[in-house]
Amino acid sequence: MESSALGREFYLRDPAVVARDLLGKRLWRETAAGLCGGRIVEAEAYLSARDPACHASRGMTRRNSAMFGPPGHAYVYMIHHRWCFNAVTEPQGVPSAILIRAIEPLDGLELMQQRRRTDIVRDLARGPARLCEALAIDRTHNGWDLTVGRELWIADDPQSSGVLPRIVRSARIGVTSAHRRLLRFYVANSPYVSGRTRQLGSRPRR
DNA sequence: CTACCGATTGACT
DNA sequence: GTCAATCGGTAGA
Numbered sequence: 001m002e003s004s005a006l007g008r009e010f011y012l013r014d015p016a017v018v019a020r021d022l023l024g025k026r027l028w029r030e031t032a033a034g035l036c037g038g039r040i041v042e043a044e045a046y047l048s049a050r051d052p053a054c055h056a057s058r059g060m061t062r063r064n065s066a067m068f069g070p071p072g073h074a075y076v077y078m079i080h081h082r083w084c085f086n087a088v089t090e091p092q093g094v095p096s097a098i099l100i101r102a103i104e105p106l107d108g109l110e111l112m113q114q115r116r117r118t119d120i121v122r123d124l125a126r127g128p129a130r131l132c133e134a135l136a137i138d139r140t141h142n143g144w145d146l147t148v149g150r151e152l153w154i155a156d157d158p159q160s161s162g163v164l165p166r167i168v169r170s171a172r173i174g175v176t177s178a179h180r181r182l183l184r185f186y187v188a189n190s191p192y193v194s195g196r197t198r199q200l201g202s203r204p205r206r
Numbered sequence: 207c208t209a210c211c212g213a214t215t216g217a218c219t
Numbered sequence: 220g221t222c223a224a225t226c227g228g229t230a231g232a
Contacts, residue, residue, distance in 0.1 A: 081225050
């Protein structure tokens, strides 16, 4: 059975810490069709005005206004006609958010397989837009309060073994702005993580 | 109104 | 590895 949603205070911390701590948490989605979700294995932090890659770095627009709202709410935006889901962090007025890039699908697999039109579990939610398609997340969830614990929420892992997974830190995917902060976090060796999983600094053998 | 762009993905060489 | 589909958001005339 799912545990209750993480509270507001979880999101009211340094965004990089929130991004890292979201790894291992459960993302849940409930619709009339049923419950589904999985374990968060990849997330990236976007740091308000001090981060040129953040959508809100140059002020509020209609698109990014959810990021200026209270922490613990969703910021959902479209890129290349696909949806991406974020959890807003920091106090109201400071537009930071965590992009949830991938989950390990665990519950409601059949539902997610229908939505994604594939049976390959590894492909259900590996990448931010695939994740949204698998969970039926779209613009109607922009601004949704993730702490309420229905429709769309994040909670502790009820099956946690207590053993912390090894976490890798890297540059964010698709971010071209010239700054080197390592704000992407993912679970080492998880097959459900998107993009390159090579750790920065390691070299391919030749 | 028009023009340009992108925190992506899937198809392809 | 490369490439473009396809469209809402945004800036600017």
